[in-house]
Amino acid sequence: MTYEVIGISVLWLFLFGYVIVASIDFGAGFFNAYSLLINKHHIISGIIQRYLSPVWEVTNVFLVFFFVGVVGFFPRTAFYYGTSLLVPASIAIVLLAIRGSYYAFTTYGELRHKGWTYLYGFSGLFIPASLSIVLTISEGGFITEDEAGLALDYWALFTSPLTWSIVVLSLTSVLYISAAFLTWYANKAKDHQATELLRKYALVWAFPAIITATGIIVELRTHNPVHFNRLVDLWFLFGISFVLFLGSVYLIWKRKNYGIAFTLLTGQFLVAFFAYGISHYPYLLYPYLTIYDSFTSEEMAVALIVAFIAGLGLLLPSLFLLLKLFLFNKDYVQGNR
Amino acid sequence: MGNEEAVFFSRLLTELTLSFHIIYATIGVGIPLMIFIAQWVGIKKQDEHYILLARRWTRGFVITVAVGVVTGTAIGLQLSLLWPNFMQLAGNVIALPLFMETFAFFFEAIFLGIYLYTWDRFKDQRKHMLLLIPVAIGASFSAVFITMVNAFMNTPQGFDLENGVLVNVKPLVAMFNPAMPTKVAHVLSTAYMTSAFILASVGAFRLLKGSNHVYHKKALFLTMKIGLIFSIASAVIGDFSGKYLAEYQPEKLAAYEWHFETEEGAPLILFGVLKDNHEVKYALEIPYALSILAHGDPYAEVIGLDQFSEDVIPPLYIHYLFDLMVTIGMVVAMVSLVYVVGTWLRRRFVNANWFLWIVFTTGPLAMLAIEAGWWLTEVGRQPWVLRGMMRTADAATTSNHVDSMLLLFTGLYLVLGVGSVIVLTRMFRKNPVEQELADRHGEGR
Amino acid sequence: MHVFLHFYAPFIVLIGSIILAFWLAPKDEVFRK
Numbered sequence: 001m002t003y004e005v006i007g008i009s010v011l012w013l014f015l016f017g018y019v020i021v022a023s024i025d026f027g028a029g030f031f032n033a034y035s036l037l038i039n040k041h042h043i044i045s046g047i048i049q050r051y052l053s054p055v056w057e058v059t060n061v062f063l064v065f066f067f068v069g070v071v072g073f074f075p076r077t078a079f080y081y082g083t084s085l086l087v088p089a090s091i092a093i094v095l096l097a098i099r100g101s102y103y104a105f106t107t108y109g110e111l112r113h114k115g116w117t118y119l120y121g122f123s124g125l126f127i128p129a130s131l132s133i134v135l136t137i138s139e140g141g142f143i144t145e146d147e148a149g150l151a152l153d154y155w156a157l158f159t160s161p162l163t164w165s166i167v168v169l170s171l172t173s174v175l176y177i178s179a180a181f182l183t184w185y186a187n188k189a190k191d192h193q194a195t196e197l198l199r200k201y202a203l204v205w206a207f208p209a210i211i212t213a214t215g216i217i218v219e220l221r222t223h224n225p226v227h228f229n230r231l232v233d234l235w236f237l238f239g240i241s242f243v244l245f246l247g248s249v250y251l252i253w254k255r256k257n258y259g260i261a262f263t264l265l266t267g268q269f270l271v272a273f274f275a276y277g278i279s280h281y282p283y284l285l286y287p288y289l290t291i292y293d294s295f296t297s298e299e300m301a302v303a304l305i306v307a308f309i310a311g312l313g314l315l316l317p318s319l320f321l322l323l324k325l326f327l328f329n330k331d332y333v334q335g336n337r
Numbered sequence: 338m339g340n341e342e343a344v345f346f347s348r349l350l351t352e353l354t355l356s357f358h359i360i361y362a363t364i365g366v367g368i369p370l371m372i373f374i375a376q377w378v379g380i381k382k383q384d385e386h387y388i389l390l391a392r393r394w395t396r397g398f399v400i401t402v403a404v405g406v407v408t409g410t411a412i413g414l415q416l417s418l419l420w421p422n423f424m425q426l427a428g429n430v431i432a433l434p435l436f437m438e439t440f441a442f443f444f445e446a447i448f449l450g451i452y453l454y455t456w457d458r459f460k461d462q463r464k465h466m467l468l469l470i471p472v473a474i475g476a477s478f479s480a481v482f483i484t485m486v487n488a489f490m491n492t493p494q495g496f497d498l499e500n501g502v503l504v505n506v507k508p509l510v511a512m513f514n515p516a517m518p519t520k521v522a523h524v525l526s527t528a529y530m531t532s533a534f535i536l537a538s539v540g541a542f543r544l545l546k547g548s549n550h551v552y553h554k555k556a557l558f559l560t561m562k563i564g565l566i567f568s569i570a571s572a573v574i575g576d577f578s579g580k581y582l583a584e585y586q587p588e589k590l591a592a593y594e595w596h597f598e599t600e601e602g603a604p605l606i607l608f609g610v611l612k613d614n615h616e617v618k619y620a621l622e623i624p625y626a627l628s629i630l631a632h633g634d635p636y637a638e639v640i641g642l643d644q645f646s647e648d649v650i651p652p653l654y655i656h657y658l659f660d661l662m663v664t665i666g667m668v669v670a671m672v673s674l675v676y677v678v679g680t681w682l683r684r685r686f687v688n689a690n691w692f693l694w695i696v697f698t699t700g701p702l703a704m705l706a707i708e709a710g711w712w713l714t715e716v717g718r719q720p721w722v723l724r725g726m727m728r729t730a731d732a733a734t735t736s737n738h739v740d741s742m743l744l745l746f747t748g749l750y751l752v753l754g755v756g757s758v759i760v761l762t763r764m765f766r767k768n769p770v771e772q773e774l775a776d777r778h779g780e781g782r
Numbered sequence: 783m784h785v786f787l788h789f790y791a792p793f794i795v796l797i798g799s800i801i802l803a804f805w806l807a808p809k810d811e812v813f814r815k
Contacts, residue, residue: 057406057446064410065439071417072436075428082421086736093414094749097407101753104403108396109760149340149735296429296506303433303508311440318447318471325451332454370800378808515788522792526799551813558810563803570799574792581788680812 003301004282004291007073010308011066012277016270018062020177025059026124027178028052029099031201033121036114044194047186049107050333055322056103060096072304076294080285084143084152085134092130099123125171132170136163139224140286162219169212173269176205180248180265184258189333199252206249210242213272224286230279237275244268344730346739347419350746354412355715356708357750361405361757363707366480366525367532368398369445369473375559376466386552387559389773392456394536397761399453404757409442411746419739423722423732426503430496431489433508438482445475477525484524488516491714492585493723515585519578520714526574527710530567531703534669536560538700541693543770552770554688557696558680564699565673572666576630583631586724587640589717592651593659594627595620596641603627603639608660611653651719658713665706669699 028048035041071078099120106116137143142157143150157163179202186194217238220228231238245268251261282290295301326332372391379387417424427435448471459465495511497504540557543550582590590596595606597615605627609620625635632639642650672695679687686692722729 055450057402057450058443060406060410061439061443061446064413065443067414067417068432068435068439071424071428072432075425075432078417078424078428079421082417082419082424083734083736086418086734086742087738089414089418090742090745093411094745097411097749097753100407100410101403101756104400105756105760108399109764296432297503299506300429300432300508304436307433307437307440311437311443315440315443315447318444322447322451325455370803374803374807377804378810381808382810518789518792522796526796529800529803555810555813558812559807562806562809566799566803566806570795573795577788577792577795584788683812 003298003305004295006305007069007295007301008277008281008291010305011069011073012274014062014069015066016273018059018066019273020266020269021055021059021062022128023174023177024181025052025056025178026128027174028182029121029124030175031121031178031182031198033118035197036117036121040197043197044182044186047182047189047191047194050189051182051185051327052103055326056100058319058322060100063096069304073296073301074284074289074291074294075296076289077284080143080150080289081134081137083150084137087152088130088133092127095123095127095130099127125174128170128174129167132166133157133163136160136166138280138283138285139220139227140283141223143285143288145288160223162216162223165212165215165219169209169216172205172209172212176202176209177265177269179205180252180258180262183252184262185327185333187258188330195258199255202252203249206245206252210245227279227283227286230281231276234275234279237271237278241268241272241275244271340733340735340737341730343735343737343739344733346743347733348729350739350743351412351415351419352712352715353743353750354408354415354746355711357754358405358408358412359707359711360704361401361408362480363528363531363704364398364401364535365405366476366528367530368394368401368536369469369476370529371532371536371560371563372398373466373469373473374563376469378559380462380466384555385774385777386555388462389552389770389777390556390559393765393770393773395453396764399449400757400760400764402449404753406446408750408753411749419734420722420732421734423727426723426727427486427489429503430493430506430508430511431486434482434485434512438479441475441478441482443475445472445479448472448475480524480528481521484521485512485514485517487714488520489514490722491516491520491718491724493726498726516581519574519581523571523574523578526567526570527703527707530564530571530669531700531707533560533564533567534673534703535700537564537673538697541697544688545690545693545697548769548771550770552774558677561673561676561680561696564703565670565677568666568670568673572670575663575666579630580633583639588642588645588650590631591640591642591645592653592655592717593713595653595656596627596639598643599638599641601628601638602636603631603641605630606656607663609656611656649720651717655713655716658709658716661709662706662713665702665709669703669706672696672699
């Protein structure tokens with residue numbers, strides 16, 4: 001494996017980590033607000049609060065890690081994406097900032113007002129939508145380069161069906177991932193009412209998620225044929241992903257082994273995420289940037305990889321401790337602590 | 338290429354973001370050490386007041402951390418969004434500490450989460466206190482790594498430019514550049530100092546508002562001692578910074594001090610107003626002091642601005658910022674010294690209202706000094722973003738939307754600033770110390 | 783001397799101050815009755 005491939009794989013893995021933990025977080029906020037709207041708040045808010053409280057800060061770090069890593073391994077992305085993403089990325093930052101800080105304000109600062117719950121819950125849906133625009137842009141066709149520099153064609157971007165299918169996919173998968181996880185979590189807490197409600201949400205969102213995912217592949221066929229053909233070559237990976245999807249839906253349907261169901265779901269998204277990533281290879285931005293022509297120097301790559309391994313040696317045990325204390329600790333999950 | 342408007346607004350937006358972020362970042366770096374010290378003293382002396390102090394500081398700290406985290410994310414992304422050319426170069430050479438910073442921050446975030454939710458989970462309080470060590474280390478090392486990047490901007494090294502191509506990149510050499518030691522040490526010690534004074538202000542404010550509880554007096558005495566130590570440390574390290582500047586960035590030092598003519602036995606100019614033709618009026622001139630600051634020798638030669646061409650000299654108004662920073666540093670050091678000695682000698686004036694008001698000002702003043710210091714060093718590096726390598730004007734984005742982003746972020750910082758202040762005041766007003774102490778006794782602790 | 787002053791001295795002052803802070807922090811006999 002070349003350093004380029006190691007670098008992008010590590011970053012892609014972290015982005016996947018962000019997609020999962022952030023989806024759970026965004027979805028949880030949404031379900032919390034939604035249940036308040038339909039007067040079922042008493043059923044699930046306890047469970048959601050107990051999960052979110054100790055981990056909210058960790059979620060953000062995955063994202064920071066990803067974009068700092070990208071600039072480290074592939075410095076030219078800073079120029080291309082930095083110039084063209086000024087507006088969408090700034091909007092995402094503002095939403096993330098409001099959401100993150102008002103979470104702390106309400107949880108620790110007793111700022112209890114329904115308005116904040118709604119703001120928190122619904123802003124969580126705009127963030128994946130605005131972040132997913134980056135994936136759309138990476139498919140090419142929206143950035144033009146001339147003497148004046150780089151420019152993003154907003155009109156083309158917002159009228160493209162590809163943009164909107166990716167936005168919808170991000171929303172449906174956020175809700176699906178989150179509902180499936182919280183079903184498991186509520187079940188662990190032996191909270192049957194909450195489990196049933198969240199299980200219903202999970203089943204409701206499962207099929208929209210898979211349908212929009214298929215829709216994107218169809219969109220790509222016309223938008224970026226090169227990428228589409230590479231996707232088709234990887235059909236078996238998407239097949240595995242689909243089988244995993246069926247497995248997790250079956251288990252949730254039968255009310256069995258929610259833990260395994262969520263593991264299968266993670267597998268489903270992992271395989272699909274990497275299949276998408278592999279088919280995108282070697283481009284970071286069609287047609288301007290590949291992982292090869294944007295790569296940093298070899299010395300820096302080695303230094304970053306060494307730092308990464310050392311960092312993981314520190315982080316993995318701490319993450320494990322966090323999970324052990326809060327996620328896998330019966331007393332905490334059941335609210336006895 | 339080049340878009341003057343974009344450069345102007347990019348600078349303004351970066352300045353705004355940094356000025357806002359540095360408030361929360363400074364608190365975020367310094368407070369964990371204060372909490373650790375308080376909890377340590379509490380356990381060591383079995384004094385419940387100090388434990389409660391740690392507990393209450395932690396509660397406030399979480400709010401500031403939240404704002405620090407999100408504004409930190411903002412500046413992290415804005416660097417690439419507003420200065421794409423700079424980040425492309427920086428990514429090649431100085432990405433390592435940036436990358437390590439996220440690890441430090443990650444480490445801190447995980448253990449802070451654990452620490453917050455395990456106050457009463459351990460039988461042995463010391464185990465709970467140990468969780469703070471990774472929080473404090475993570476917080477301080479975030480500052481260390483980010484400051485390394487800033488130091489690199491002042492003394493870029495660890496690479497060669499051959500025909501516009503970067504070669505011979507040495508990430509560790511870039512990290513350990515000459516500006517690093519004084520900058521890192523100064524940032525950390527001033528963060529500890531400012532955090533201590535901020536907490537002292539809170540204690541003084543409570544005493545002024547009629548509480549006479551010994552809890553607040555202990556808090557005040559503790560934070561004033563720590564503030565005193567670190568304000569002296571900051572001054573000593575500041576002196577080292579002068580010697581560093583004299584050797585590596587003489588034009589920056591000369592602009593700080595309005596030192597126009599190269600000369601031996603140079604005097605230090607404090608305060609004053611700059612008139613036309615480099616004429617300085619109303620200034621306090623301390624003979625030989627600049628030579629001592631720059632070289633530790635009253636007769637040493639200090640390079641003046643006459644040695645540099647006009648287009649590499651930073652704006653001269655930074656001298657006022659220098660005055661502000663140094664004066665505040667001296668004042669808060671004096672106030673804390675008087676308070677500490679006065680308390681030791683059991684003098685009554687330390688609890689007098691007029692003196693408590695003076696004590697109260699140390700927190701806001703110290704934060705103002707932090708701001709002045711950052712403006713000083715950042716403007717002092719102009720016109721360069723990477724000294725001698727890349728001009729700020731060449732580093733900026735060419736986008737036409739920076740002005741509207743400036744408005745967007747101004748709104749964001751208003752919301753965050755107002756929100757955090759409201760939440761913090763409500764949090765402590767609703768639950769005063771006397772109440773909490775009584776509650777805890779009621780629980781039979 | 784030069785390397786010492788520019789590289790180690792700032793950190794020595796900083797770490798020394800942290801140790802000093804820990805040493806001085808518990809000294810609050812003033813409040814004992």
